[in-house]
Amino acid sequence: MGQNLVVRLKEKGYKNLLVIDKHAHNLAILSTMHPDVSTITADLAEPGTWIESLQGCACLIMLQARITGKTREAFIHDTIDSTRAVLGAVHKWQIPYIVHISSSVVVSAADDDYTQTKKDQEKMVVESGIKYCVLRPTLMFGWFDPKHLGWLARFMEKTPVFPIPGDGRFMRQPLYNKDFCEMIIHCMEQQPEATVYDIVGDQKIDYIDIIRAIKKVKRLKTLIIKLPMWFFALLMRIYALFSKYPPFTVDQLKALTAGDDFKGIDTEKQFGIKQTPFEQAIDETYNDKRYAKVSLQRTGIGK
Numbered sequence: 001m002g003q004n005l006v007v008r009l010k011e012k013g014y015k016n017l018l019v020i021d022k023h024a025h026n027l028a029i030l031s032t033m034h035p036d037v038s039t040i041t042a043d044l045a046e047p048g049t050w051i052e053s054l055q056g057c058a059c060l061i062m063l064q065a066r067i068t069g070k071t072r073e074a075f076i077h078d079t080i081d082s083t084r085a086v087l088g089a090v091h092k093w094q095i096p097y098i099v100h101i102s103s104s105v106v107v108s109a110a111d112d113d114y115t116q117t118k119k120d121q122e123k124m125v126v127e128s129g130i131k132y133c134v135l136r137p138t139l140m141f142g143w144f145d146p147k148h149l150g151w152l153a154r155f156m157e158k159t160p161v162f163p164i165p166g167d168g169r170f171m172r173q174p175l176y177n178k179d180f181c182e183m184i185i186h187c188m189e190q191q192p193e194a195t196v197y198d199i200v201g202d203q204k205i206d207y208i209d210i211i212r213a214i215k216k217v218k219r220l221k222t223l224i225i226k227l228p229m230w231f232f233a234l235l236m237r238i239y240a241l242f243s244k245y246p247p248f249t250v251d252q253l254k255a256l257t258a259g260d261d262f263k264g265i266d267t268e269k270q271f272g273i274k275q276t277p278f279e280q281a282i283d284e285t286y287n288d289k290r291y292a293k294v295s296l297q298r299t300g301i302g303k
Contacts, residue, residue: 001063001101001177003144003296006034008181018057020050026146026296033294044082051089059188060090062100062125065118067147070240072113079117080124087128098132099187100125104198106136108260126194133187134196135180138262142177142285146296149174153214153286154295162215162222165232168208173262175201176281179273186271200264203278217283 002019003026009017015036021027022043031039042050044064054060064086066078090098102122105115125132141149156162183199205213208224215222227235268274276284286292 001140001180003030003294004142004177005061005063005181005184006030006037007143007291008178008185010034010037012185018053020044020053023297029294029296044086045077046085051085051092054089054095055093057093057095059097059099059191060086060095061184061188062086062098065103065114065121067114069113075113075117079121083121083124087124087130090128090130096131097188097191098125098128098130099184100132100134101184102134102136102196104136104138104200104260104262107198107262110260126196131191131193133192133194135183135187135199136197137180137199138173138175138201138264140175140177140180142281143288143291144294144296145177145285146298149210149214149285151298152211153218156211156215156220156222157218160221160223162211162224163232163235164208164211164224164226166229167226168206168211170207171204171261172207172210173201173204173264174210174278175199176276176278176285178281178284179267179275182273183267183271186273197270198262198264199267200262201278202264202267202275204261205278213279213282214286217279217286 002021006017006019016038018038018040019027019030020040020042021030022041024041027039027041030037038053040050040053042048044050062083064078064082066075069075069078089095100122102125103114103118106119106122108115122134122136125134139148144150180199183197187197211224214220215224
């Protein structure tokens with residue numbers, strides 16, 4: 001998300017940008033593409049010089065969270081502890097405004113470590129006494145995505161067979177991160193106070209149709225097969241034994257099949273931003289000559 005946001009901010013003429021991330025490899029990619037942007041490699045949950053770097057900040061956009069992981073402690077550290085430290089720095093330097101990126105999971109049927117810590121994180125921001133707005137996006141996709149649809153697309157390129165849990169008829173409301181960045185910037189500029197926006201992709205699409213759309217725009221020959229839910233879950237458990245950051249956990253499988261139907265604001269009416277049609281957005285994501293081939297490393301951290 002941060003990589004996309006930098007692109008949009010620069011296109012709009014913003015300068016004096018600072019990006020803080022603890023993943024050195026991905027931050028180095030950003031620095032290569034945008035040498036004019038200041039970067040600091042730091043763990044926001046730990047004390048460091050990053051705190052001093054926020055002095056004079058005009059607006060802070062909070063994107064950090066643990067998305068996947070094997071232990072609750074990892075979620076606490078990367079979501080809760082980091083937020084406590086960031087809010088402390090905001091108070092110290094009297095930063096006037098925060099745009100906090102929460103998640104639709106805080107109003108979903110899901111109940112896992114990611115959901116619980118995102119709820120707690122949002123509550124910390126709301127109760128901080130700092131002027132803020134909160135955006136709750138649904139599943140996002142677009143350039144630079146090392147997880148979610150990005151990982152699925154790369155996996156599809158490498159395998160002749162792509163497994164689908166059950167019948168694949170799990171309704172999703174994917175949100176194009178290009179559109180979402182425009183909404184973040186709108187809030188940064190207009191600074192609505194103590195406001196929470198549920199941001200939902202305005203097209204409802206079944207999971208299997210998302211996979212088919214990716215296959216189509218990438219012109220792949222991959223065979224899509226449907227697996228019984230229990231067998232798919234078993235494969236995920238086995239995969240997690242060997243992967244530090246499993247791309248698809250059993251908890252995420254439960255969330256996928258939870259049947260959420262999110263209700264969001266009219267983004268065109270609220271922000272003046274008409275969402276990009278899904279097929280056009282997928283084509284831009286995987287066929288753009290500038291950024292489609294830029295590959296970030298997968299981590300459990302979202303920035």
